Amino acid sequence: MTVEPPRVKPTVRWYNTLRNHSLRSVAQSIQALALRGLIAGLQRLTPAQSSNLGAWVARGLGPMLPVSRIADDNLRQALPDLGQAERRRIIRAVWDNLGRNVTELPHLAALRRSTVGAGWEIEGEEHIAAIRASGGQALFFSGHLGNWEMILPIAASLGLPVAGFYRAASNEAADAVIQSLREKALGHGVTMFAKGQDGARAALLHLRRGGSLGLLVDQKMNDGIAVPFFGRTAMTAPALARFALRFHTPIIPVRVIRLGSARFRMVCEKPLAIALTGDATADTYAISLAMNATLERWIRDEPSAWLWLHRRWPKAAGHSSRPPP
Numbered sequence: 001m002t003v004e005p006p007r008v009k010p011t012v013r014w015y016n017t018l019r020n021h022s023l024r025s026v027a028q029s030i031q032a033l034a035l036r037g038l039i040a041g042l043q044r045l046t047p048a049q050s051s052n053l054g055a056w057v058a059r060g061l062g063p064m065l066p067v068s069r070i071a072d073d074n075l076r077q078a079l080p081d082l083g084q085a086e087r088r089r090i091i092r093a094v095w096d097n098l099g100r101n102v103t104e105l106p107h108l109a110a111l112r113r114s115t116v117g118a119g120w121e122i123e124g125e126e127h128i129a130a131i132r133a134s135g136g137q138a139l140f141f142s143g144h145l146g147n148w149e150m151i152l153p154i155a156a157s158l159g160l161p162v163a164g165f166y167r168a169a170s171n172e173a174a175d176a177v178i179q180s181l182r183e184k185a186l187g188h189g190v191t192m193f194a195k196g197q198d199g200a201r202a203a204l205l206h207l208r209r210g211g212s213l214g215l216l217v218d219q220k221m222n223d224g225i226a227v228p229f230f231g232r233t234a235m236t237a238p239a240l241a242r243f244a245l246r247f248h249t250p251i252i253p254v255r256v257i258r259l260g261s262a263r264f265r266m267v268c269e270k271p272l273a274i275a276l277t278g279d280a281t282a283d284t285y286a287i288s289l290a291m292n293a294t295l296e297r298w299i300r301d302e303p304s305a306w307l308w309l310h311r312r313w314p315k316a317a318g319h320s321s322r323p324p325p
Contacts, residue, residue: 032173039106039177047107047118047262051100055261058099063092071308073315078230079303093304097258101147104262105178108153108185111262118261120154124268127252132160137210138250138271141240143218143295144307146256147264151214152192153185154256154266162212163191165199200239207247214254215240218295220312225285229292232313241287245280251287253294258305269294 042050062068068091075087082090104111112119131138140162142151155162166182169175182192191206193199203213221237229236244251250271257265272290276283299306 028171028173031171032177035174035177039181042103042106047104047110048260050103050107051261054099054101054103055096056099058095058102059092062095062098063088067309068095070311074308074312075303077232077313078299090304091308094306094308097146097305098307098309100258100261101149104147105149105181107262108149108181111150111153111185111264113154113157118263120150120264120266122154122158122266122268124270125158127268127270128155128158128160131212131250131252132158136249137207137212137247138252139240139244140212140214140252140254141217141291141294142214142254142256143216143298144310145298145302145305146258148216148256149182150256150264150266151254152182152190155214156186156190160212161190162214163193163203163206164214165195165203165216166192168194204243207243207249212249213243217291218306218312219310225288227285227288227292229312230296234292234312236288236292238284238288240291241284242280244287245276245283251291253291255298257302 042053045053071091071094072087075082075090107118110118113121115121140151140155142148152162152164166179169178179192186192191202193202193206207213215237217237217240219237220235222235224235224237226233227236228234240251243249251274252271253269255267257267259265272287272294274283274286274290276286
């Protein structure tokens with residue numbers, strides 16, 4: 001005889017769903033409240049002090065976390081000549097920079113153009129001035145180097161509103177807190193789109209209206225196109241290349257170099273020079289290849305400046321279980 005499991009009454013299911021949702025909402029509210037408290041505490045410090053505190057915490061804890069194994073695997077694949085001691089130094093520096101980025105976020109709006117101390121300077125401003133003078137639009141690309149959060153605020157300060165993307169946090173309340181810090185730094189006229197289909201549609205409309213757009217193009221995209229990066233195939237997002245071909249816009253590489261505690265230089269390079277063929281598939285690949293080559297040049301120039309913590313290539317055989325250095 002078959003015994004059927006007891007059925008859960010609809011009212012019980014409804015109650016459990018409501019209870020779980022309520023518990024999740026309470027937990028997220030507590031997390032957001034804690035985040036607000038942390039931000040308020042950091043804002044009592046100077047930008048440099050806040051940056052140094054974040055570096056100290058991340059530098060001490062980060063290398064011990066399992067995600068550092070990914071960084072070690074990435075370094076082995078991309079820069080195989082490095083020894084263990086040098087990989088360890090780079091990973092520690094990566095965490096140092098990431099910790100600084102996090103604790104510099106509450107001070108983003110206070111960082112201004114300056115010659116010394118906390119703030120920023122720029123190299124290659126003439127490329128932005130040319131676009132601004134012509135009233136045209138451009139596509140900017142960069143990667144997770146230095147403090148990438150500074151790119152849009154600097155562009156806005158130079159009078160060139162550039163929209164960008166952000167990855168929304170799973171905690172909506174905490175995400176609102178983080179976005180308010182970014183929006184305060186950006187001011188009016190600069191928009192950030194959440195990653196996803198809605199954000200992509202909004203970005204497309206922004207370009208149709210003549211706006212400029214900036215993208216970080218150095219992370220793995222499973223449904224991207226296969227393009228060499230450090231001599232290995234890396235799945236690369238083709239969106240920027242497709243936007244450029246569709247709107248006939250120049251593509252300008254930009255990166256932020258960390259000079260010290262809450263001190264940066266944004267380097268704006270001349271537009272990419274790519275011979276287009278008229279074949280959309282071939283041209284998309286050519287642009288993506290040029291972007292990856294630019295990123296690789298920047299990373300080779302200063303390996304510790306890049307965020308090696310995300311899985312950019314397939315797992316290296318025999319490395320996935322290796323403990324972090």
